[in-house]
Amino acid sequence: MAEILIERLHKRFGDFVAVHDSSLRLEDGKFVVLLGPSGCGKTTTLRMLAGLEYPSSGSITLDGQDVTYLRPRERDIAMVFQLFALYPHLGVRGNLEFPLRNEGLPRAEIDSRVRDVGAILRIEHLLASRIGSLSGGDRQRVALGRAIVRQPKAFLMDEPLGTLDAEFRELMCVELRKLHDRLRTTTVFVTHDQNEAMALADQIVVMHEGCILQCDDPAGIYHFPNCLFVAGFIGRPPMNTLRVEGAVQPGAESVLLAGSAVPVPRVEATAATALLGVRPEHVRLANPSGTTLAGEVVQVEYFGSHWIAELSTAAGSLKAMVDKALRPRPGERVGIEFERARVLLFDASSGQRLASATTRAHDEGRRHGQR
Structure with a gap:
């Protein structure tokens, strides 16, 4: 060795x-x-x-x-x-x-x-x-x-x-x-x-x-991909990315997507323009009247153990992984929620991941494990 x-x-x-x-x-x-x-x-x-x-x-x-x-x-x-x-x-x-x-x-x-x-x-x-x-x-x-x-x-x-x-x-x-x-x-x-x-x-x-x-x-x-390329290259389907409205400031615990406030892990960086990243399995469909972000089911793919639903929203298109027992229908109006701890933010200009409370804990744990 x-x-x-x-x-x-x-x-x-x-x-x-x-x-x-x-x-x-x-x-x-x-x-x-x-x-x-x-x-x-x-x-x-x-x-x-x-x-x-x-x-x-x-x-x-x-x-x-x-x-x-x-x-x-x-x-x-x-x-x-x-x-x-x-x-x-x-x-x-x-x-x-x-x-x-x-x-x-x-x-x-x-x-x-x-x-x-x-x-x-x-x-x-x-x-x-x-x-x-x-x-x-x-x-x-x-x-x-x-x-x-x-x-x-x-x-x-x-x-x-x-x-x-x-x-x-x-x-x-x-x-x-x-x-x-x-x-x-x-x-x-x-x-x-x-x-x-x-x-x-x-x-x-x-x-x-x-x-x-x-x-x-x-x-x-x-x-915890470091950049947009890794986020898009790893995962099938790849990580969803949606453009954030306005600048991102340290201490923020939510960002705006098409006018809707979406909870995110506490931000520890600054970006003039940002993208929100979330894996399809961390997107949940809900009643549209009870969520801040809503969309329409455009297409559904069956994978045996689950469905992949393509959704159209005012913030852009994204994909969600849905339990096989809950088949979404094209044209259906749905509410969209993200698993907050799994949401990442990226600097739109550099493509690099922005530091947050969640990512800092991961990075520090990894460095400790390498010592």
Whole structure:
């Protein structure tokens, strides 16, 4: 196991900046997911950790050793690629043995490690098989096994579930998490899929346009996004945002939406223009005569366990998650209430989250947990 420390990491390809002055501490034994849309810099960051790309500036430390400009084989890491990169002529056992033979390990040690990995991944019955005869899921297990068998300080995984179908991808998320809980090896996993990130990660690093926007545990990323991009990127449906009327001042405990006063956690910041953010599951439908904000149901989607209702209001459109037993009807007039403790405010100009009593408690608790 090993802590990975990234300091002011910068990567430029000609005039294009792929990673912009990123600093990050990846804790020993944690499962860390680099999450973001295509082109955000997550794979480039992973390739610099692996030694497949060298940074333009900055440093990378692995277990206290500066590995910034070391070649891949000089770093005690193992990498799993999206396309598996298996040797088809070697078979399953040959692929698992290959890195160990390159290290010059004795035959008995090689056999012992291969048996252990086969048991961990439940592929003992495939050791004599050819790669070409395996399903995509079994090939992925062999690719993981070839990384695990080396017993490295860290695993680096570049969208290893990307080629699998949705059902098997969910199954492999569970298996990967179980595997990590058993091995406790520092793991850095790249994906653009928020479901994978939420299911796997101890720590999620959200990236956009080469910058790290937020690093937190899954609950923190979901409930306390640092900015509008994270709020919109995480969650399906994403967080609702509604424009606030007038400026927001410290000490305020309500804001105006289309002339209606909406309760919010006590504000501890100032913004000339602001947006109110609230997740669909924290929006409640009520009798329109008993609420300050009302709207009309525009569309309803059924998801088995709940409904998603699209609502039109004077403050803008938003979505609400509604219990399956309470089907809203298009055209129905409804009152709208927000779960006050879950409401966030964002500066409309910068996109950054405004401090409030709720968010301060979260941020202070997170800092305390990192000390």
